Amino acid sequence: MKLATWNVNSLNVRLPHVLDWIAAEKPDVLCLQETKQEDSKFPYAALQEAGYNAVHSGQKTYNGVAILSPHAIENVTFGIPGLDDEQKRLVTATINGVRIVCAYIPNGQSLDCDKYQYKLRWLEALIGYLQQELQQHPKLALLGDYNIAPEDRDVHDPAAWVGQVLVSEPERKAFNAFTSLGLHDSFRLFEQEEASFSWWDYRMAGFRRNLGLRIDHILVSDALKSQCRRCWIDQGPRKLERPSDHTPVVLELE
Structure with a gap:
Protein backbone atom coordinates (compact mmCIF):
# COMPACT_ATOMS: atom_id res chain seq x y z
CA MET A 1 0.00 0.00 0.00
CA LYS A 2 1.44 3.34 -1.04
CA LEU A 3 0.43 6.54 0.77
CA ALA A 4 1.38 10.04 -0.36
CA THR A 5 0.80 13.66 0.59
CA TRP A 6 1.21 16.74 -1.58
CA ASN A 7 0.40 20.40 -1.08
CA VAL A 8 -0.41 21.33 -4.67
CA ASN A 9 -0.85 25.09 -4.08
CA SER A 10 -3.88 25.33 -6.42
CA LEU A 11 -5.27 22.22 -8.04
CA ASN A 12 -6.64 24.34 -10.86
CA VAL A 13 -3.06 25.09 -11.87
CA ARG A 14 -1.49 21.78 -10.89
CA LEU A 15 -4.10 19.23 -12.06
CA PRO A 16 -1.98 18.07 -15.04
CA HIS A 17 0.92 17.47 -12.64
CA VAL A 18 -1.31 15.44 -10.32
CA LEU A 19 -2.77 13.35 -13.14
CA ASP A 20 0.68 12.59 -14.53
CA TRP A 21 2.00 11.74 -11.08
CA ILE A 22 -0.77 9.33 -10.12
CA ALA A 23 -0.46 7.64 -13.52
CA ALA A 24 3.25 7.08 -12.93
CA GLU A 25 3.30 6.33 -9.19
CA LYS A 26 -0.13 4.69 -8.73
CA PRO A 27 -0.58 5.59 -5.06
CA ASP A 28 -3.30 3.82 -3.09
CA VAL A 29 -3.88 7.07 -1.22
CA LEU A 30 -2.97 10.61 -2.20
CA CYS A 31 -3.78 13.42 0.21
CA LEU A 32 -3.84 16.92 -1.29
CA GLN A 33 -3.70 20.28 0.45
CA GLU A 34 -4.31 23.83 -0.74
CA THR A 35 -6.60 22.80 -3.56
CA LYS A 36 -7.89 26.40 -3.44
CA GLN A 37 -11.23 25.64 -5.07
CA GLU A 38 -14.84 25.12 -4.10
CA ASP A 39 -16.31 21.61 -4.18
CA SER A 40 -18.29 22.51 -7.31
CA LYS A 41 -15.02 23.18 -9.16
CA PHE A 42 -13.22 20.04 -7.98
CA PRO A 43 -12.19 17.80 -10.93
CA TYR A 44 -14.03 14.64 -9.89
CA ALA A 45 -14.61 13.57 -13.50
CA ALA A 46 -10.97 13.91 -14.56
CA LEU A 47 -9.83 11.94 -11.54
CA GLN A 48 -12.49 9.27 -12.10
CA GLU A 49 -11.29 8.91 -15.67
CA ALA A 50 -7.80 8.37 -14.25
CA GLY A 51 -9.17 5.61 -12.00
CA TYR A 52 -9.37 7.58 -8.77
CA ASN A 53 -12.23 8.21 -6.38
CA ALA A 54 -12.04 11.42 -4.37
CA VAL A 55 -13.49 13.30 -1.42
CA HIS A 56 -12.90 17.02 -1.13
CA SER A 57 -13.51 19.82 1.34
CA GLY A 58 -12.79 23.12 -0.32
CA GLN A 59 -13.38 26.84 -0.48
CA LYS A 60 -12.67 29.59 -2.96
CA THR A 61 -9.08 30.87 -3.18
CA TYR A 62 -7.77 29.40 0.10
CA ASN A 63 -7.15 26.10 1.88
CA GLY A 64 -8.92 22.94 0.67
CA VAL A 65 -8.08 19.29 1.29
CA ALA A 66 -8.80 16.09 -0.62
CA ILE A 67 -8.22 12.36 -0.42
CA LEU A 68 -7.78 10.41 -3.67
CA SER A 69 -7.76 6.63 -4.01
CA PRO A 70 -8.48 3.92 -6.59
CA HIS A 71 -10.13 2.01 -3.72
CA ALA A 72 -13.38 2.65 -1.88
CA ILE A 73 -13.27 5.74 0.35
CA GLU A 74 -15.44 5.02 3.39
CA ASN A 75 -16.60 6.57 6.66
CA VAL A 76 -15.75 10.13 5.56
CA THR A 77 -15.84 13.05 7.99
CA PHE A 78 -14.90 16.70 7.53
CA GLY A 79 -13.25 19.08 9.95
CA ILE A 80 -12.47 18.63 13.64
CA PRO A 81 -15.56 17.87 15.72
CA GLY A 82 -16.24 20.58 18.28
CA LEU A 83 -13.95 23.13 16.61
CA ASP A 84 -15.78 26.17 15.26
CA ASP A 85 -13.76 26.73 12.11
CA GLU A 86 -14.91 27.90 8.69
CA GLN A 87 -11.56 27.05 7.07
CA LYS A 88 -11.47 23.80 5.11
CA ARG A 89 -8.42 22.07 6.51
CA LEU A 90 -9.24 18.46 7.45
CA VAL A 91 -10.84 15.41 5.88
CA VAL A 98 -6.50 2.28 7.34
CA ARG A 99 -7.85 5.49 8.85
CA ILE A 100 -6.49 8.35 6.74
CA VAL A 101 -6.41 11.87 8.17
CA CYS A 102 -5.53 14.55 5.60
CA ALA A 103 -4.59 17.84 7.26
CA TYR A 104 -3.58 21.29 6.15
CA ILE A 105 -2.31 22.78 9.40
CA PRO A 106 -2.37 26.60 9.56
CA ASN A 107 0.81 28.47 8.71
CA GLY A 108 0.61 30.98 11.56
CA GLN A 109 2.21 33.88 9.63
CA SER A 110 4.27 35.29 12.54
CA LEU A 111 4.70 34.72 16.26
CA ASP A 112 3.01 38.00 17.18
CA CYS A 113 0.01 37.43 14.90
CA ASP A 114 -3.52 36.27 15.72
CA LYS A 115 -3.05 33.61 13.04
CA TYR A 116 -0.29 32.06 15.16
CA GLN A 117 -2.64 31.73 18.13
CA TYR A 118 -5.23 30.23 15.79
CA LYS A 119 -2.61 27.71 14.66
CA LEU A 120 -1.85 26.66 18.24
CA ARG A 121 -5.57 26.30 19.05
CA TRP A 122 -6.08 24.29 15.87
CA LEU A 123 -3.18 21.99 16.73
CA GLU A 124 -4.56 21.45 20.24
CA ALA A 125 -7.94 20.49 18.78
CA LEU A 126 -6.29 18.16 16.27
CA ILE A 127 -4.35 16.38 19.01
CA GLY A 128 -7.59 15.74 20.92
CA TYR A 129 -9.30 14.52 17.74
CA LEU A 130 -6.46 12.13 16.92
CA GLN A 131 -6.53 10.71 20.42
CA GLN A 132 -10.17 9.76 19.91
CA GLU A 133 -9.63 8.45 16.39
CA LEU A 134 -6.76 6.23 17.51
CA GLN A 135 -8.99 4.59 20.09
CA GLN A 136 -11.38 3.55 17.33
CA HIS A 137 -8.86 3.03 14.52
CA ALA A 149 9.75 21.62 10.73
CA PRO A 150 10.14 19.30 13.73
CA GLU A 151 13.92 19.54 14.15
CA ASP A 152 16.77 21.80 13.12
CA ARG A 153 17.93 19.19 10.62
CA ASP A 154 14.63 19.81 8.81
CA VAL A 155 15.63 23.44 8.15
CA HIS A 156 18.22 24.59 5.61
CA ASP A 157 19.54 27.32 7.95
CA PRO A 158 18.22 27.05 11.52
CA ALA A 159 19.90 30.28 12.62
CA ALA A 160 18.13 32.24 9.89
CA TRP A 161 14.76 30.90 11.04
CA VAL A 162 15.04 31.72 14.74
CA GLY A 163 11.98 33.64 15.91
CA GLN A 164 9.82 32.62 12.95
CA VAL A 165 6.81 30.37 12.49
CA LEU A 166 7.24 26.73 11.43
CA VAL A 167 10.14 26.23 13.84
CA SER A 168 8.97 27.80 17.12
CA GLU A 169 9.04 25.82 20.36
CA PRO A 170 5.23 25.68 20.79
CA GLU A 171 4.82 24.33 17.25
CA ARG A 172 7.49 21.70 17.76
CA LYS A 173 5.93 20.84 21.12
CA ALA A 174 2.66 20.17 19.30
CA PHE A 175 4.47 17.95 16.80
CA ASN A 176 5.98 16.03 19.71
CA ALA A 177 2.47 15.65 21.14
CA PHE A 178 1.58 13.68 18.02
CA THR A 179 4.43 11.29 18.73
CA SER A 180 3.32 11.06 22.36
CA LEU A 181 -0.02 9.75 21.09
CA GLY A 182 1.89 6.87 19.48
CA LEU A 183 2.37 8.33 16.02
CA HIS A 184 5.72 7.93 14.28
CA ASP A 185 7.42 10.16 11.70
CA SER A 186 7.70 7.60 8.90
CA PHE A 187 10.40 9.56 7.09
CA ARG A 188 12.69 9.24 10.10
CA LEU A 189 12.15 5.50 10.40
CA PHE A 190 14.71 5.17 7.60
CA GLU A 191 18.16 6.52 6.89
CA GLN A 192 17.80 9.67 4.79
CA GLU A 193 20.10 12.07 3.02
CA GLU A 194 21.04 15.22 4.88
CA ALA A 195 19.21 18.40 3.90
CA SER A 196 16.07 16.53 2.79
CA PHE A 197 13.23 19.01 2.35
CA SER A 198 9.66 19.03 1.00
CA TRP A 199 9.13 22.79 0.52
CA TRP A 200 11.25 25.49 -1.12
CA ASP A 201 10.42 29.17 -1.49
CA TYR A 202 9.80 30.34 -5.04
CA ARG A 203 12.09 33.29 -4.35
CA MET A 204 15.90 33.42 -4.16
CA ALA A 205 16.25 30.30 -6.36
CA GLY A 206 15.19 28.36 -3.27
CA PHE A 207 14.84 24.98 -4.95
CA ARG A 208 17.99 25.19 -7.03
CA TRP A 232 10.96 9.30 0.51
CA ILE A 233 10.50 12.80 -0.85
CA ASP A 234 9.86 12.85 -4.60
CA GLN A 235 11.50 16.00 -5.92
CA GLY A 236 10.43 15.33 -9.51
CA PRO A 237 7.25 17.46 -9.51
CA ARG A 238 9.15 20.43 -8.05
CA LYS A 239 11.29 20.47 -11.21
CA LEU A 240 8.32 20.90 -13.53
CA GLU A 241 7.19 24.12 -15.16
CA ARG A 242 4.90 26.14 -12.85
CA PRO A 243 5.35 23.72 -9.93
CA SER A 244 3.87 23.83 -6.48
CA ASP A 245 6.36 25.07 -3.90
CA HIS A 246 5.87 21.69 -2.18
CA THR A 247 6.62 18.23 -3.52
CA PRO A 248 5.15 14.81 -2.65
CA VAL A 249 6.16 12.71 0.33
CA VAL A 250 5.57 9.01 -0.22
CA LEU A 251 5.35 6.01 2.14
CA GLU A 252 5.26 2.36 1.15
CA LEU A 253 3.56 -0.05 3.54
CA GLU A 254 3.89 -3.81 3.46
Missing part, protein backbone atom coordinates in the same frame (compact mmCIF):
# COMPACT_ATOMS: atom_id res chain seq x y z
CA THR A 92 -10.77 11.89 7.32
CA ALA A 93 -11.68 8.57 5.69
CA THR A 94 -11.05 4.84 5.86
CA ILE A 95 -9.33 3.12 2.92
CA ASN A 96 -8.44 -0.57 2.93
CA GLY A 97 -8.83 -0.67 6.71
CA PRO A 138 -5.54 1.49 15.58
CA LYS A 139 -4.32 1.64 11.97
CA LEU A 140 -4.13 5.39 11.39
CA ALA A 141 -1.98 7.70 9.29
CA LEU A 142 -1.85 11.51 9.53
CA LEU A 143 -0.74 12.98 6.21
CA GLY A 144 -0.41 16.57 5.20
CA ASP A 145 1.27 19.92 5.21
CA TYR A 146 1.96 20.40 8.91
CA ASN A 147 3.67 23.78 8.51
CA ILE A 148 6.10 22.54 11.18
CA ARG A 209 19.99 26.16 -3.93
CA ASN A 210 18.10 23.65 -1.72
CA LEU A 211 17.02 26.37 0.71
CA GLY A 212 14.14 24.31 1.99
CA LEU A 213 12.19 22.98 4.93
CA ARG A 214 10.72 19.56 5.68
CA ILE A 215 7.18 20.50 6.68
CA ASP A 216 5.12 17.82 4.87
CA HIS A 217 4.84 14.63 6.87
CA ILE A 218 3.29 11.18 7.09
CA LEU A 219 2.90 10.03 10.69
CA VAL A 220 1.73 6.47 11.34
CA SER A 221 0.35 4.67 14.36
CA ASP A 222 2.07 1.84 16.22
CA ALA A 223 -0.04 -0.68 14.31
CA LEU A 224 1.34 0.61 10.98
CA LYS A 225 4.92 1.28 12.02
CA SER A 226 6.04 -2.31 11.52
CA GLN A 227 4.53 -2.30 8.01
CA CYS A 228 6.58 0.68 6.83
CA ARG A 229 9.04 -0.32 4.14
CA ARG A 230 10.27 2.92 2.60
CA CYS A 231 9.58 6.64 2.84
